[in-house]
Amino acid sequence: MATIKDIAKHLGIAVSTVSKGLNGASDISDDMRQLVLDTAVEMGYASKKLKANTTRKVCILIENMDYENIGQFGYEIIMGFKLSAAHRRWEVSVIPSDLNMQTAEKYDTYMLKNGFSGAFLLGFSLHDDWVKQLNKTTVPTVLLDNYIPINPHVGYVGTDSVEGISLAVNHLYLLGHKKIAFLNGSKNSMVSDERYQAFIQSMTEHGLVPEEGLIEYGYYVPDCAKYHVPGFLENGATAILCASDLIASGVIVELTKRGLRVPEDISVIGFDDLPLATQLTPPLTTVRQDRTDLGKSAFLLLDGLIHKVSVSKMLLRAKFIERNSTATVNAVTAKAAKP
Amino acid sequence: MATIKDIAKHLGIAVSTVSKGLNGASDISDDMRQLVLDTAVEMGYASKKLKANTTRKVCILIENMDYENIGQFGYEIIMGFKLSAAHRRWEVSVIPSDLNMQTAEKYDTYMLKNGFSGAFLLGFSLHDDWVKQLNKTTVPTVLLDNYIPINPHVGYVGTDSVEGISLAVNHLYLLGHKKIAFLNGSKNSMVSDERYQAFIQSMTEHGLVPEEGLIEYGYYVPDCAKYHVPGFLENGATAILCASDLIASGVIVELTKRGLRVPEDISVIGFDDLPLATQLTPPLTTVRQDRTDLGKSAFLLLDGLIHKVSVSKMLLRAKFIERNSTATVNAVTAKAAKP
Numbered sequence: 220m221a222t223i224k225d226i227a228k229h230l231g232i233a234v235s236t237v238s239k240g241l242n243g244a245s246d247i248s249d250d251m252r253q254l255v256l257d258t259a260v261e262m263g264y265a266s267k268k269l270k271a272n273t274t275r276k277v278c279i280l281i282e283n284m285d286y287e288n289i290g291q292f293g294y295e296i297i298m299g300f301k302l303s304a305a306h307r308r309w310e311v312s313v314i315p316s317d318l319n320m321q322t323a324e325k326y327d328t329y330m331l332k333n334g335f336s337g338a339f340l341l342g343f344s345l346h347d348d349w350v351k352q353l354n355k356t357t358v359p360t361v362l363l364d365n366y367i368p369i370n371p372h373v374g375y376v377g378t379d380s381v382e383g384i385s386l387a388v389n390h391l392y393l394l395g396h397k398k399i400a401f402l403n404g405s406k407n408s409m410v411s412d413e414r415y416q417a418f419i420q421s422m423t424e425h426g427l428v429p430e431e432g433l434i435e436y437g438y439y440v441p442d443c444a445k446y447h448v449p450g451f452l453e454n455g456a457t458a459i460l461c462a463s464d465l466i467a468s469g470v471i472v473e474l475t476k477r478g479l480r481v482p483e484d485i486s487v488i489g490f491d492d493l494p495l496a497t498q499l500t501p502p503l504t505t506v507r508q509d510r511t512d513l514g515k516s517a518f519l520l521l522d523g524l525i526h527k528v529s530v531s532k533m534l535l536r537a538k539f540i541e542r543n544s545t546a547t548v549n550a551v552t553a554k555a556a557k558p
Numbered sequence: 559m560a561t562i563k564d565i566a567k568h569l570g571i572a573v574s575t576v577s578k579g580l581n582g583a584s585d586i587s588d589d590m591r592q593l594v595l596d597t598a599v600e601m602g603y604a605s606k607k608l609k610a611n612t613t614r615k616v617c618i619l620i621e622n623m624d625y626e627n628i629g630q631f632g633y634e635i636i637m638g639f640k641l642s643a644a645h646r647r648w649e650v651s652v653i654p655s656d657l658n659m660q661t662a663e664k665y666d667t668y669m670l671k672n673g674f675s676g677a678f679l680l681g682f683s684l685h686d687d688w689v690k691q692l693n694k695t696t697v698p699t700v701l702l703d704n705y706i707p708i709n710p711h712v713g714y715v716g717t718d719s720v721e722g723i724s725l726a727v728n729h730l731y732l733l734g735h736k737k738i739a740f741l742n743g744s745k746n747s748m749v750s751d752e753r754y755q756a757f758i759q760s761m762t763e764h765g766l767v768p769e770e771g772l773i774e775y776g777y778y779v780p781d782c783a784k785y786h787v788p789g790f791l792e793n794g795a796t797a798i799l800c801a802s803d804l805i806a807s808g809v810i811v812e813l814t815k816r817g818l819r820v821p822e823d824i825s826v827i828g829f830d831d832l833p834l835a836t837q838l839t840p841p842l843t844t845v846r847q848d849r850t851d852l853g854k855s856a857f858l859l860l861d862g863l864i865h866k867v868s869v870s871k872m873l874l875r876a877k878f879i880e881r882n883s884t885a886t887v888n889a890v891t892a893k894a895a896k897p
Contacts (some may be wrong), residue, residue: 512867528851529875536710536868
């Protein structure tokens with residue numbers, strides 16, 4: 220592995236300049252510091268430096284996810300992570316990320332420069348520059364709901380979507396529903412793919428037919444419901460399974476607008492069990508992701524990676540929570556729904 | 559949840575007798591103690607008692623797996639588990655299990671009676687009585703390489719077979735092999751199924767044809783090689799991928815007997831990276847399962863379950879270890895192999 224001397228030789232500059240660049244001294248130019256850091260990362264100095272790091276600092280990088288108040292998806296995840304980290308006396312910085320940060324410098328450089336021994340990435344997509352760099356990173360990194368193959372420095376934490384969706388479909392099946400619609404989250408995400416597969420599999424296992432007109436992709440916002448609920452109703456849905464509670468809240472609004480009662484006329488199931496779920500009318504039947512445990516597990520996984528235990532995947536159980544938004548299939552709705 | 563009073567009332571005996579039964583006092587009959595314990599488990603008293611347990615005792619139950627010396631598969635797993643447990647000041651008992659133990663009493667009763675807060679099960683199969691009872695257990699339990707659906711008290715730890723097999727197939731593909739045989743482990747095990755699927759998928763991704771006569775199931779002992787190597791050779795294999803280093807050692811013996819050289823005439827890959835792998839002639843190219851990390855992770859998972867963090871699955875990275883039992887495909891062998 221490269222030493223400070225190697226870096227100095229490679230760049231044809233003094234060892235003291237390299238040292239200043241690595242340690243954030245103020246008497247060299249920003250350009251020179253960046254050059255030193257980038258070269259250090261390329262030459263494999265980064266992981267060595269991180270290993271020697273005694274400050275015990277990790278960060279949570281977050282984008283495309285609300286987390287600032289207790290009702291939002293990311294809030295308890297971050298709390299859980301911080302709790303576990305505090306137990307082991309690690310300091311956690313929460314850093315909102317954006318595309319500018321990602322184009323400004325490489326992921327490994329950013330981590331080295333800021334002295335972080337590892338990171339937990341929340342809300343990133345596979346298209347993000349930094350995520351693309353994770354195939355080769357040597358920085359211990361945990362992703363929520365995204366999987367990077369092969370690299371032993373990267374792990375993935377998530378909730379078992381297959382069991383979650385299957386619990387929901389089974390519940391609707393036992394209530395007599397056959398025409399079950401599925402409003403999924405964003406297309407091109409690993410979790411949406413898994414949930415789609417789980418839905419198809421689970422329907423098939425119950426002898427139900429997953430119909431094309433009853434499966435759609437939306438976004439994790441209530442507003443997406445208005446584009447898909449009309450089609451579901453035309454195609455005779457007696458129940459709508461949603462990929463998040465936020466989507467489900469939008470679905471209930473759309474159904475109510477059309478004079479349909481939940482659950483008497485049509486059943487609705489959410490996913491996540493956000494605090495919102497109990498506040499809806501009617502209180503939402505949903506699949507719980509335990510977000511505090513997701514955060515705790517993410518830290519345990521990261522701590523493992525920092526100590527060279529290469530866990531690639533850690534899945535938490537989904538839990539089915541029955542409230543009041545589901546009921547026995549309505550004979551009239553179901554009949555009207557017949558093609 | 560049931561109290562000692564409830565149990566006494568249900569059985570029509572004195573509270574003091576129930577208390578004696580639960581606490582292992584010697585002045586009641588064995589039959590009465592068993593009745594009290596079984597009733598306590600049935601009435602849901604077990605988990606309450608376990609929660610109050612302050613002795614911090616867990617156990618490793620083991621069967622069908624060698625673990626007593628450093629060359630054997632279970633050895634480092636148990637060491638890793640004990641290391642992690644000691645860190646958190648838990649006491650670990652290693653208990654060889656057998657069918658008699660399992661028919662003598664229920665799993666939950668056994669755990670309650672012995673004051674264990676949780677268990678790590680090694681080498682059990684889905685047919686074992688105690689494993690069948692895991693669907694409903696409330697005792698925190700971790701299984702190596704076996705998955706129990708839904709129950710939040712049970713988790714699974716293992717190595718990512720899909721990546722492991724795919725690394726091995728990719729290596730052989732790059733060496734020019736097309737006729738790759740796969741000698742899998744025992745049929746009817748989750749891991750064998752996963753590896754079979756991974757083999758098919760990986761071959762197909764490389765544009766290779768997985769052939770029926772080149773895929774067989776054996777057992778995790780060298781001896782099983784003799785039943786399958788002849789068929790592989792008849793069907794033109796230029797490389798044999800094995801589900802364990804022990805199987806691979808048997809395969810090398812069979813090939814050598816027939817005057818074939820490894821790797822000049824035919825390549826062989828193992829799985830596990832046991833100490834044995836470096837001692838074979840030639841030293842074995844293999845897929846490493848880090849058994850110490852498996853043990854450490856199993857304890858972390860169990861500790862999580864005991865603290866109500868419902869992790870269902872924890873997978874470790876497989877690591878490809880290139881030694882000397884693989885080489886570029888031999889043109890002569892490959893030609894002779896042509897149908």
